[in-house]
Amino acid sequence: MSSSATSLYPAGTAPVKAEYVPLIEARFRLLKPAIYLDSSFQRRKVYNPKSMTLRLKREPTALRRNLSAAERRKLSKEEKKAQRGSNKGRRWAKMRDEVDLCWRFAGSGKCDFGSECRLSHDIQAYLDAKPRDIIFPSASMLSNEPPFVSLPGTGTGANGTERSEEPSVDPTSRCPVFEATGACRLGLKCRFLGGHVYKAEDGTVALVEDEDKKAVALIANTELNFVSPATLKLLRAKKYPTPVSDDYLQELKATAEEREGKGISTETKIAATIAATPGVGPEPSVESNISDSVWPHSVSGSLPSVATEAAPTKLSLDESHAQADLPDVPFRFSEKRRLNWLNKTYLGPLTTVGNLPFRRLCVSFGADITCGEMGLATSFLSGSKEEWSLVRRHPSETMFGVQVAGNKPTSLAPTAEVLAKECNGGIDFVDLNCGCPIDLVFRTGSGSALLDAAGKLGKILVGMNRALGEIPLTIKMRTGVKEGRNNAHKLMPRIGAGMECRRHDARTQLHGRTRQQRYTKLADWEYIKECVQAVRAREADEDLPRIPIFGGGDAFSAQDYWSKVESSGVDGIKERREWDISSRERLELIRKYAEFGLDHFGTDTAGVNTTRRYLCEALSFQYRYIPIGLLEHLPPRINDRAPLFRGRDQLETLLSSGDSRDWVKISEMFLGPAPESWTFTPKHKSNAVGGDEGQG
Numbered sequence: 001m002s003s004s005a006t007s008l009y010p011a012g013t014a015p016v017k018a019e020y021v022p023l024i025e026a027r028f029r030l031l032k033p034a035i036y037l038d039s040s041f042q043r044r045k046v047y048n049p050k051s052m053t054l055r056l057k058r059e060p061t062a063l064r065r066n067l068s069a070a071e072r073r074k075l076s077k078e079e080k081k082a083q084r085g086s087n088k089g090r091r092w093a094k095m096r097d098e099v100d101l102c103w104r105f106a107g108s109g110k111c112d113f114g115s116e117c118r119l120s121h122d123i124q125a126y127l128d129a130k131p132r133d134i135i136f137p138s139a140s141m142l143s144n145e146p147p148f149v150s151l152p153g154t155g156t157g158a159n160g161t162e163r164s165e166e167p168s169v170d171p172t173s174r175c176p177v178f179e180a181t182g183a184c185r186l187g188l189k190c191r192f193l194g195g196h197v198y199k200a201e202d203g204t205v206a207l208v209e210d211e212d213k214k215a216v217a218l219i220a221n222t223e224l225n226f227v228s229p230a231t232l233k234l235l236r237a238k239k240y241p242t243p244v245s246d247d248y249l250q251e252l253k254a255t256a257e258e259r260e261g262k263g264i265s266t267e268t269k270i271a272a273t274i275a276a277t278p279g280v281g282p283e284p285s286v287e288s289n290i291s292d293s294v295w296p297h298s299v300s301g302s303l304p305s306v307a308t309e310a311a312p313t314k315l316s317l318d319e320s321h322a323q324a325d326l327p328d329v330p331f332r333f334s335e336k337r338r339l340n341w342l343n344k345t346y347l348g349p350l351t352t353v354g355n356l357p358f359r360r361l362c363v364s365f366g367a368d369i370t371c372g373e374m375g376l377a378t379s380f381l382s383g384s385k386e387e388w389s390l391v392r393r394h395p396s397e398t399m400f401g402v403q404v405a406g407n408k409p410t411s412l413a414p415t416a417e418v419l420a421k422e423c424n425g426g427i428d429f430v431d432l433n434c435g436c437p438i439d440l441v442f443r444t445g446s447g448s449a450l451l452d453a454a455g456k457l458g459k460i461l462v463g464m465n466r467a468l469g470e471i472p473l474t475i476k477m478r479t480g481v482k483e484g485r486n487n488a489h490k491l492m493p494r495i496g497a498g499m500e501c502r503r504h505d506a507r508t509q510l511h512g513r514t515r516q517q518r519y520t521k522l523a524d525w526e527y528i529k530e531c532v533q534a535v536r537a538r539e540a541d542e543d544l545p546r547i548p549i550f551g552g553g554d555a556f557s558a559q560d561y562w563s564k565v566e567s568s569g570v571d572g573i574k575e576r577r578e579w580d581i582s583s584r585e586r587l588e589l590i591r592k593y594a595e596f597g598l599d600h601f602g603t604d605t606a607g608v609n610t611t612r613r614y615l616c617e618a619l620s621f622q623y624r625y626i627p628i629g630l631l632e633h634l635p636p637r638i639n640d641r642a643p644l645f646r647g648r649d650q651l652e653t654l655l656s657s658g659d660s661r662d663w664v665k666i667s668e669m670f671l672g673p674a675p676e677s678w679t680f681t682p683k684h685k686s687n688a689v690g691g692d693e694g695q696g
């Protein structure tokens with residue numbers, strides 16, 4: 001019974017070898033095959049530590065997924081709502097220590113606030129109350145057999161088990177951040193304190209630093225793009241100067257007013273303004289269509305009459321900008337930095353998951369180009385600390401971009417300008433999100449809604465391009481808004497080629513789905529090919545340099561991706577091997593992620609639990625991965641659902657558990673016990689298909 005077992009599965013089931021599907025062996029003929037489907041929808045796989053097996057747990061109807069249309073009709077309104085999207089309204093309380101030691105005092109023994117400080121300066125009280133140090137395991141302590149992590153001295157492998165009779169500082173503990181960088185910025189607040197503290201004879205504790213390592217880490221491990229509190233304050237007070245964007249917005253207004261005076265409709269005015277700038281064009285009617293004649297690089301000659309009237313305005317605007325020697329306009333269009341994307345791998349932006357520690361991990365596996373999570377223009381402009389944390393970059397990210405979503409030039413151009421000024425030298429490109437499908441963003445006219453507003457999109461691109469100075473602007477888009485109404489093939493040649501006209505190194509990333517499809521249905525690579533051909537044809541016609549186009553959607557293996565790259569003509573991947581990753585290798589990845597998380601979020605109680613949260617978030621996706629060694633044939637397909645399977649060893653079985661308590665358990669191997677008050681609700685209901693998981 002090998003392949004015959006999997007042939008019983010309904011279509012869309014991953015072909016897991018029968019020996020890893022024990023239930024089928026036992027009850028093969030008794031139950032319908034569908035009953036074995038975990039699918040992360042009707043049932044969740046729950047790891048049972050006693051029997052070391054996975055069992056299925058039914059979920060309440062309200063949480064069930066993938067119901068048939070008839071079943072869905074029977075659901076109540078509430079149940080239907082519960083089916084959709086992500087878990088909203090999640091709250092993450094910042095975890096604090098029982099004695100909240102002042103972080104300034106903890107690091108340097110000094111605090112300017114002295115006795116006025118609202119935090120504690122009582123080191124002994126802090127040390128007495130603090131839970132025992134966590135032990136961060138080294139790679140050699142990992143195993144694919146329980147307890148999976150063997151910690152010295154604990155016997156059981158249980159990390160951070162409270163042993164109240166022992167002192168809270170454990171000299172066997174090692175702080176991963178101190179070991180990598182020679183210093184730990186959290187000082188005494190570090191939860192791995194034993195790794196960098198010593199006790200003097202008089203009983204006082206002092207911190208240790210390793211000057212040699214510190215010097216190396218200064219270059220190799222200092223994050224970039226920190227935005228000062230003073231800048232955030234200016235932004236909040238709406239006092240941050242953005243002269244380039246102000247100038248541009250003024251021009252748009254003046255052009256509109258001028259047309260108004262001539263009795264030309266607003267729509268036409270916008271079209272004329274945009275048509276006047278190479279790279280973009282006026283908003284076509286939704287059905288239409290983006291006729292060549294109104295898009296910019298054909299300004300000379302083929303513009304319709306109204307647009308032709310705009311030509312003088314255009315020339316004067318262009319001239320004034322090209323020649324103006326404004327100190328805040330440190331570039332001319334021809335001075336855009338060029339990016340070399342050819343044959344590079346690109347890690348697309350991933351909200352929540354694609355944070356700095358994750359990207360750092362991907363870079364260590366060969367990602368050449370990385371992009372931060374989507375940030376909202378309005379939040380950047382209102383000085384949101386959270387939004388500005390999205391621009392942080394690790395020095396190992398050799399080519400890094402920031403993604404912005406917004407709905408109009410008035411927010412996007414100034415955002416681009418502030419980004420360029422504040423992250424000067426720390427950003428290689430800024431990416432405009434024209435792909436986000438989620439209602440919250442789409443309804444405001446941002447994300448994928450811009451695909452149906454070509455004129456506005458044009459104005460945005462011109463404004464951002466100018467405001468960014470020498471930093472290139474790139475675009476991430478979907479194939480269209482509505483199914484059956486793809487329009488990327490019309491937009492892309494104009495956006496891409498138009499920007500390249502100006503010698504901007506434009507890059508387009510095309511996710512092969514419409515907004516309406518979200519993440520359901522397979523990406524349309526035939527259509528991606530059509531878009532690439534349309535861009536290449538335009539480039540050939542107008543003798544323009546070739547712009548890189550990255551395709552995306554459902555590429556789940558090197559074999560799969562290469563066949564897509566070769567048949568569609570997109571750029572971007574170099575690795576060709578298929579990797580049958582072992583469970584121990586996967587655990588080592590998790591360990592590395594935890595290490596990078598602690599480095600980024602901090603090693604204190606708050607940082608440890610923020611790392612835990614993002615680690616669990618990552619595991620909420622990773623458990624769905626089926627190692628290729630378990631499959632009867634390759635390539636694996638991303639949308640295939642897993643039958644209830646067990647792994648080749650107990651760790652592999654645990655790693656495929658869909659129970660969030662197991663993810664927390666895995667986090668405890670590296671980050672110690674989760675505080676009682678700490679809970680984890682995954683952002684994305686564990687459902688790739690049909691959920692609002694992605695922002696692009």
Ligand SMILES: Cc1cc2nc3c(=O)[nH]c(=O)nc-3n(C[C@H](O)[C@H](O)[C@H](O)COP(=O)(O)O)c2cc1C
Nearest residue numbers: 348349350351374476511552553554693694695696
């Ligand atoms: C969890 C998740 C978060 C995402 N966040 C973003 C985002 O912030 N910005 C964006 O442009 N695309 C985002 N995307 C889309 C991806 O970058 C990518 O285009 C898409 O997943 C298609 O590729 P795939 O099928 O290989 O995953 C996200 C996707 C996922 C699954």
